[in-house]
Amino acid sequence: MMTRWLGLMLAVLSANVVAETSKPHFVAKPANKSALARSVVNSEPISMSSDVAKAEQGEKVYHYRNADGNLVFSDYAPQQGHYQVLLFDCYACQPDSNINWQSIPLFTSLYKQQIAAAAHTYQLEPALIRAVIHAESAFKPEAISKVGAQGLMQLMPATAKELGVVDAFHPQENIAAGSRYLAQLLKRFDGDITLACAAYNAGASRVEQYNGVPPYSETRAYVERVQILLKRYRRG
Structure with a gap:
């Protein structure tokens, strides 16, 4: 699992140089929660936390640079600055998903x-x-x-x-x-x-x-x- 995650991070990092200007950027709004409370920073050892595991199952991961210039992958948006959103997997492809597709709310009016x-x-x-x-x-x-x-x-x-x-x-x-x-x-x-x-x-x-x-x-x-x-x- 660690090897898979490291490979994923390296792939994202290598793609970042090419894709950084092409992905949509969003401006963060101040929040009470710490933006770095649960994050993966490229200058620190990478560990497979439960939050990272959730990200691999299709949850959003926020991608941005912190004040030190390090790339950060977090399940929280930063409190300030620009960030990008990564969705690491097909939303409906996880065989072991616990979503009840018969009752999950529908999007009947969007777009x-x-x-x-x-x-x-x-x-x-x-x-x-x-x-x-x-x-x-x-x-x-x-x-x-x-x-x-x-x-x-x-x-x-x-x-x-x-x-x-x-x-x-x-x-x-x-x-x-x-x-x-x-x-x-x-x-x-x-x-x-x-x-x-x-x-x-x-x-x-x-x-x-x-x-x-x-x-x-x-x-x-x-x-x-x-x-x-x-x-x-x-x-x-």
Whole structure:
């Protein structure tokens, strides 16, 4: 576990030089809690705390430089200055998630116009777009995964570039591009929502390789949860 975490931190640190100006930055507001109360700083030994373990399961991690210029990874936003938000994993992909997907609150009003426009343009159910966004990022437009997927529909940079996306963190651009990609996958898999969602998560080539949902626990968890959310958003 320690090796995995160190590898993850090194990957994030190395990517930081390239991505630091491209990720969304936010200005911190003063808070009562200490910004460094539970944090990982690159100048200190890294330990696998319960809070870091939670981060690996998909919670937000705040990324910023402290007063000494050190990079900090914390589950608290800093009290002042700029920070970036990292979401280390697919929100709905953890096989052992304790979230009750049948009762978790839905996001029925966020980005209504953008979703309606994308649904009309690409002939998709608004409920499907909403279910995928919920599964991918829990409607957090600033989300970025450990492999670099960005925004509401967690577009990989290469996919975003192919789709002509200028700013993957812009909700309208992200929803339009993610919906276009989802429509392409539905066409590729003859309208099969299960296979299209599996391809959205694991890649279309993997779905074709296994002639169905790939035998990855994360992908199967993801597909199941999108289906649950889709049914609930249809009832909306």
